[in-house]
Amino acid sequence: MIFSWIYRIVYRVAMRPVLFLFEPEKVHEWLKSLGIYLGEREWGRKFLKTTMAYEHPALEQEYLGMNFKNPMGLAGGFDKNAELTQALPAMGFGFMEVGSITGVPCPGNPKPRLWRLLKSKSILVWYGLNNRGSEEVSERLRSLDFEIPLGINIAKANLEELNPIDKGIEDYLKAYKAFEGVGDYFTINISCPNTVGGEPFAEPKEFNLLMQALNSVREANKPVFVKFAPEMPWSQFNALLDLCVEHQVDGIICANLTKNREDHPNLNDKPEFEHGGMSGLPLRQMTNEMIAHAYRKYPNQFVIIALGGVFTAEEAYRKITLGANLVQMITGMIFEGPQVVGEINRGLVKLLKQDGHRTIKDAIGSKNKLQDS
């Protein structure tokens, strides 16, 4: 507890004001390098664990053959090339998702491609799936052991020549096959808002083709999750959920970055903010509605991973009580500091006790009936 306070104060007063003076992508690289350095050393991992991680039996769950020490995971996009897999468990995460990783390597969009929106508590992201590709990343991961469940988030590379549907599917398949025997679950990312070809696989017809192809090479006993965009009509979401049932998808992730700028009209005034999807607070309400809706439409059919503007234990708990089994985050960690994962877990235990729940599982969906979706 004392370490958490120290981190919080140091991050708020000293680190964040300095880090936020620099270009966001540079800061992302620096922090990643620090994480790699600490994660590769035993003393580094011990230091992180002692000062950040929080464990409690009430937070433990088991799904699809995976043991989650707590419900908090790192979302896809922070560790695109899977370099932090040794540091993240020590930081207190209960699971981690790496990527998005594409079949072939992908340079992403030209820089600058990342901006902080301080008033909106959001990051404007226009990375465009920059990553080193499935072969290099899977090769490196093959020799490692992982302390917590590892999700492999795959997408089709952001390259014009992969825009035709069959080429796009080929790239997904390449990524999928490269990770055979590596990691604990797959996430099929059909919702990156920053690619040249848009999001063709978010359309039910194309999604159906993609899932047919993936199922033809599907690895036994390795769960598959699908990550959705947050701003589609309910009819489209329902159609995709129906297809997920048909194709035996194990879990869903709600949701990716939002392109909806209605509540942020002055973003459009600045030419540098022309592109990109928003994370954090602007997503929160949308994803909460999606979680509530999916949980009601298909109770206990999917493991639901919730995302979007989780900065506190209260918000993580809200998502769980709406129906989420697990929660992921990125933006909360950037704004609040790396100790926030442990703080949220500690806070969750308190909130469970307050509501008379013995474990996280008891709380899932407990307040959904009050919500309309």
Ligand SMILES: Cc1cc2nc3c(=O)[nH]c(=O)nc-3n(C[C@H](O)[C@H](O)[C@H](O)COP(=O)(O)O)c2cc1C
């Ligand atoms: C810097 C950054 C990069 C991201 N890159 C990816 C990505 O490659 N693949 C993906 O599925 N989601 C990506 N996302 C979206 C996040 O996984 C998540 O859906 C979104 O940020 C909402 O969570 P948050 O509010 O906790 O940040 C990215 C988000 C951020 C902030």
